[in-house]
Amino acid sequence: METSTSRELELEHTHAAADDPHAGLMRYKRWADEQLFAALLVRHGIEAEPQGQLIREVIGHFHVVDRIFQAHLQGVPHAFTGTRLQGVSTLTELRDEVAAVDRWYVDHARSVGRDALAEQLHVRFTDGTEKVLTRADVLLYVAQHGTYHRGNVGVLMHMLGMEPPPDRFIDYLAEREARG
Helix, strand or coil: CCCCCCCHHHHHHHHHHHHHHHHHHHHHHHHHHHHHHHHHHCCCCCCCCCCCCCCHHHHHHHHHHHHHHHHHCCCCCCCCCCCCCCCCCCCHHHHHHHHHHHHHHHHHHHHHHHHHCCCCCEEEEECCCEEEEEHHHHHHHHHHHHHHHHHHHHHHHHHHHCCCCCCHHHHHHHHHHHHC
16 A cells, blocks of 8 residues: 555645645746756856846846845835846856745745735835735736746847747646656
8 A cells, every 4th residue: 555655746736736826936936047047057158248248137137126025025125226136146146046035935935824915015116116016916926027037038048049948837837747
C-alpha cells in the first residue's frame, strides 16, 4: 500500500493552486524571472553591450515597482521617489535581489488569508497620484507588470541575437507538470 505518492502530491499542489490563484501567480512570476536571468547570464559580457544597459534598466524598473508595492502590502513607507533603480547593480546582483523579493511575494500570497485579499490599501504612487487597491489588485498588478517588462527584455535579447526564454504561463504549467 502506498502512503504519499507523487500523484497525490501533484493533486494536492493542483488543488492548492486552484484554491489560491494569487499564490500561483506569484510562483509563476518567480519562475519567469528565474528563466529570464538564466537566459541572460549565459551570455558573457552582455552588460557591456548597448542593449545590456537597457536590459538592466528595465529589470531595475520592475524590481523597484515590486519593492514599492511590497512596502504597500507591508504597510510601511518606502524611500523611492521614482521607479528607476538608483545606483548601478549588475545583472547578478539584480538576480539575487529580484529572487529575494519574488520569494517574499510567494510567501505573502501563500500566507495572506482570503479575507485579507479584499482589504483596501491606500496607495500613493511616486508621481503623487493616489489609488485605493485591494491586496489582490496589488498582487495581480505586480504579476502583470513583470510580464510586460520581461517582454521588453525579450525584444532587447532578440536585438542581441539571443532567444528569450519560454516564460508564458502555459510554459510554467507544463514545466511544473513535467516535474510532477
